[in-house]
Amino acid sequence: MSIQAENAKMSFRSKEPYNFLRTKSKKSKSEKSSEAKQCSSSENSKSSKADFMDHDFALYGRSGRRNTLPNLFPEGENLQSMMAKGKQKSQEDLTLPAIGKGSKDEQPLPFLDSLIKRKNKLRQSFHGTLSSTLPSSNKLLMRHGTSGKNKKGSSSSSQPSSCENSPFMKRVESTGRFRRKDAESSLDSNPSLPSTPNTETVETASISKSMTDEASDEPGGATMEGLARQALLAARVFHLIPVEKARERNFLQGRIASVSLMGKLELDKVLPQRELSIFIATWNMNGQQPPKDLNDLFLPADLEHVPDILVVGTQESYPDRTEWEVQIQETLGPSHVLFHSAVFGVLHICIFMRRDLIWFCSIPEEANVSTRTAAAFRTKGAVAIGFMLFGTSCLFICSHLTAHADKVKERVHDARRIIGSLELPKALPLRTKSKDATQNYDYVIWSGDLNFRLDQSREDVVQWACNDQAFPAEVPLILNGDQLRQVMEEGSAFNDFQEGPIHFPPTYKYDPGTDHFDTSSKRRTPAYTDRILFRSRLMHELKCKMYSSAHQVLTSDHKPVWALFSAKIRPGKDSVPLAGGQFNREVYMEGMKRRAAAMERRKGSSLICSVQ
Structure with a gap:
């Protein structure tokens, strides 16, 4: 025309x-x-x-x-x-x-x-x-x-x-x-x-x-x-x-300006219910390479949706930590990115979150504590990451405490030392700054190989776990003789912390590659050594929705444990030091390349992947 x-x-x-x-x-x-x-x-x-x-x-x-x-x-x-x-x-x-x-x-x-x-x-x-x-x-x-x-x-x-x-x-x-x-x-x-x-x-x-x-x-x-x-x-x-x-409008006054980056309007747009789902996983990897398929651990069938934030803490970690992070990224896909990770000896913690949430986070702060100062290898201690999302502060701790059944006092001492030695927060303008780091944050989730055992004989525990009790249990398990619950009831450690109901079998100790309890010469008594504890400044704002284990993962002598939480989020101020949308781009790119290659292998045809 x-x-x-x-x-x-x-x-x-x-x-x-x-x-x-x-x-x-x-x-x-x-x-x-x-x-x-x-x-x-x-x-x-x-x-x-x-x-x-x-x-x-x-x-x-x-x-x-x-x-x-x-x-x-x-x-x-x-x-x-x-x-x-x-x-x-x-x-x-x-x-x-x-x-x-x-x-x-x-x-x-x-x-x-x-x-x-x-x-x-x-x-x-x-x-x-x-x-x-x-x-x-x-x-x-x-x-x-x-x-x-x-x-x-x-x-x-x-x-x-x-x-x-x-x-x-x-x-x-x-x-x-x-x-x-x-x-x-x-x-x-x-x-x-x-x-x-x-x-x-x-x-x-x-x-x-x-x-x-x-x-x-x-x-x-x-x-x-x-x-x-x-x-x-x-x-x-x-x-x-x-x-x-x-x-x-005054964009520098935080809550006074309703359209500020951390204000109410943005919060309602990003999280309409003002509620966040947090997935926590802890795993003693025994230094072994993880399986290629991690769906049973990070995307269990019990979940309806991919959580907003995933926090993964490992003890005796796989040496190639970048490879471990890339595998998690490949499993989660492009909807989530690696916000921050921290390493201390053989302890490792990483936080993946929905990629649109990184714009509303403060800079992440990390700290670590060794409970074996004279040891050449830092195998026991804790590593932690704290940050703010909108106006809510969160602290995630991954720890590995002293082993052996008779070392209860040592484990209590380790927990107290970690709480008093974590120098957090550093630059975040939190409302309180106590020597007890767990008192400074709105939400604290403590996970790891806490090494608390069951004060029962091996024969009784094996008989109960293998024959008497069906898993997952229909009602929460009482766990007679559980050292951790005794310590918490006495107030010796982990004050104000809670734990979700346990329905899964013991997570320690197994023959690697099997579902059989330890058959070596040591014949360790099965126990719930891997735990996830939590506390909230305000009651009922942090709730444990699920608490389970991934018994399909067989590479280690420990079974991974995971929990799903729902957390209320409040609007915040723009005056906090913001992360500015930063994330680990190298891990993201490598994870997406592997997903594209896997899709090409499944389809049996050429596939062009362009990641920018």
Whole structure:
């Protein structure tokens, strides 16, 4: 199609002024008649290409180059110039609704009215027909219809929308405004309409397709619900903030500025329920290489969704720790990234989290304590990582305490030394700074090979675990003679800490590669040496949802133990030192390459993977 022909088809668009953010002026009948004649004459030459041009122009515009969104503004105009023309309107009319949960802001009708008029004029110019006249500017509903023949040749008359008499429309017609939550509830109440997208971010290409499809679905144009949906989607993409409003805000005062990075609006957008799922895993690896398939450990079948944060602590770790981190990344996939990891001797702890959460975290701080200061190899002690997510502080500890059944006092001493020697926090502005590091954070989760045993004979424990008790147990196990529970009840160590109910068999000691308890010459008594404890500053804000073991993992003489927690998250202040979205990119890239290679092997065909 030549440029001249295309310009002729656009004549109606170029001659009609675009009233945006201005008071609508009524046109005389003579003006409407002249516009109709211009529209008709421009279509007589090539009416057979009307359908093609309707779709083509919406996607490509006058220039012929593909646009992400259909052009919403007239020739030579942009958003800034349009808003400048509407400065005589009140500040209220210039404000678009904030994109947040339960927003009560109201949307001015000129923005909606402009979308309606723009789409209707395009259809009139391409199809050579006149739709019914647009109601007054303080109404949202447009009664579309064609006065001639539709595509199949049958005549159709203008019909009012099915939702015209809804409470939502009555409010619109009486006040001239609509609230976003009213529009969404109106859309949800009509099951025949497509559902509203669940994601906060709406791709602009999807919006363009939605606008084009809705315009072609009905002979007379889009319904009121479709137009309202388009406006909401467009508002999500533009994220328009008036300069006057931006100048009034103070982005440096944290909670005073509701739109700050760590504030309430961002928190509700990222975590609508203000609740976080945390997965904790602890495993004494016995220095052995982990299995290639780690799904049973990090993605157990009992979980419904991948947790938001995964914290993995290992003792007697596999020497190649980077390889271990890459294997975890490969298992979790691209939705999670390695936020931070710390090493102390043979102790290792790493934190993977949802990749959108890294922007709302403080810088991570780490510390370590050795309980064997004179030893050449740091095999016993603890390593910890603390950070803040929004306004909630978290501390994760991985430890390995003194071994042997008769060393209870030594283990208690180790725990006390760790609590008093962890120098955390360092730069984080926490509310309290006690010598007891566990008292400084909102949530503390302590995991590791704590080495507490069962004060029973080996024969009794094996008989109970192998014959008398079925696993997983239907009720929480009492664990008679458990040294850890005795210590906690006496208050000797781990004050204010709790543990989830145990339903799984003992995690120590097994013949490596089997599910058989130790058959070596030492014949160790089975015990629950691998544990996960937790404490919360406020009750009921940190809850243990699941507590289990991964007995399918056979490479070590210990079985991994995991727990799932739900944690309440509070909004915070921007004054905390932020991590700035940093993560371990090398581990991420290598993990994604391995996933791509695995997919290629499974499919048996070439696969091109581009990771940027």
